[in-house]
Amino acid sequence: MQKTKFPAVVVTFILCFAFWLLLTWSFAVQELIAGAVVSLAVALFTARFFIHEKAFWLxxxxxxxxxxxxxxxxxxxxxxxxxxxxxxxxxxxxxxxxxxxxxxxxxxxxxxxxxxxxxxxxxxxxxxxxxxxxxxxxxxxxxxxxxxxxxxxxxxxxxxxxxxxxxxxxxxx
Amino acid sequence: MAIRIIVDLLLVIGAVFALAGTIGVLKMPDTYSRMQASTCIATLGMLGVALGALLYAIFVMHSAGTAVKVALVAGLILATNPVGSHAIAKGAYKSGIRPEKKMEVDDLGRDLYD
Structure with a gap:
């Protein structure tokens, strides 16, 4: 099992947050903060499964x-x-x-x-x-x-x- | 009006491919060939209907949320269907299911299982 790396977390966070924006389709501050918190939590736990190689190849x-x-x-x-x-x-x-x-x-x-x-x-x-x-x-x-x-x-x-x-x-x- | 015609055409295309896949599932001789036929439903059958629904959501309903959800459904089906197919095909082969008519080339059986 590989360790969680910082670039991997960033990329996973961006992806999760983009999906949150797409699905809620609202830009109220409360929604944005809630989305950021949830995305960050998800990214911390799942980045090591999601990204194995270079994070920023895209x-x-x-x-x-x-x-x-x-x-x-x-x-x-x-x-x-x-x-x-x-x-x-x-x-x-x-x-x-x-x-x-x-x-x-x-x-x-x-x-x-x-x-x-x-x-x-x-x-x-x-x-x-x-x-x-x-x-x-x-x-x-x-x-x-x-x-x-x-x-x-x-x-x-x-x-x-x-x-x-x-x-x-x-x-x- | 033109948009409605395009939407209907896309739905019909999707339905035709789904029909082809269904006929294949009913009439193909063995498990693996049936799985091959069912891929038709999950790709062009689904994509035709999803594209139609996407155009409908954008140009008729004017609802961005619906459009995003339709695109997401299509993307998720495209991403998960092959994973399920690998697992089912491999599991079927491992549990000893073989076609009635012997396959002409069977490298998997020769190399790993028989």
């Missing part, structure tokens, strides 16, 4: 904008493509499927990057990340794929997560 504008670009432009396109594909399979009677679990190498190093990639893969219909394994310094995902067209390894990896990983690498590395 202050780097390149990373911030490549992150925004990924979640607003790259990912929705992949999402819509996969959704249309899946919907077509469902409407045509669920016959043309070929499910299997492939093992795919992942090159992202950071914890957050890996978590974001696993979640992005799971959110695209047709692929679910089932397990993460590390062998000799290389991370592997076991991915359940509804339509296995490529053999395990690099090729399947490019087909499943090529675009996603490229976008995420700019954010976290």
């Amino acid at each position: 202050c780097n504008p390149v990373k911030l904008f490549s992150g925004l670009f990924f979640w607003v432009c790259v990912f929705p396109v992949e999402l819509v493509k996969a959704n249309v594909d899946m919907a077509r399979r469902c409407f045509s009677g669920c016959r043309n499927i070929n499910p299997g679990i492939v093992k795919v190498p992942v090159d992202l190093k950071s914890d957050y990057g890996q978590a974001a990639l696993a979640n992005a893969i799971t959110l695209t219909p047709g692929t679910i990340t089932m397990e993460v394994a590390e062998e000799e310094g290389q991370t592997y995902y076991y991915i359940h794929w509804i339509d296995v067209t490529k053999p395990s390894g690099k090729e399947a990896g490019d087909a499943i997560k090529g675009t996603l990983e490229k976008g995420l690498r700019r954010v976290w590395e």
Whole structure:
């Protein structure tokens, strides 16, 4: 268990307070003070679970904008493509499927990057990340794929997560 | 008026994808494929309806609080759904559920469980 660090507390506090403002949508002094107290308490207790690496990496504008670009432009396109594909399979009677679990190498190093990639893969219909394994310094995902067209390894990896990983690498590395 | 048409279109798109996901859940042959189909409901099905509701809250109801809450609901579903999916899929595989028709490639079983 790592110790609570000051920058982590600050960032968690800012996030909590922003959510408080969004949800209450009032700027009376009493509300602001109550929100600040609650946010500070929450931040003190949860910062060490919430932030593991550099706290202020979002202050780097390149990373911030490549992150925004990924979640607003790259990912929705992949999402819509996969959704249309899946919907077509469902409407045509669920016959043309070929499910299997492939093992795919992942090159992202950071914890957050890996978590974001696993979640992005799971959110695209047709692929679910089932397990993460590390062998000799290389991370592997076991991915359940509804339509296995490529053999395990690099090729399947490019087909499943090529675009996603490229976008995420700019954010976290 | 134009806004109402866009809102209705978004709701219809969401409903169509939710219908596709539901058909998939009912007709897919095994647990994992059913989970794949259900992702359709939680992503585009939900996003279509949420976007429609967001536009409705902003342009018809003129209520910022409602808009923020709708956006928050969409964000929370997008953030939590994959975590649940990992856990369910892994738990199902660990507890010994296998598809009736043997999977063509099954690296997880080969490497870790069988």
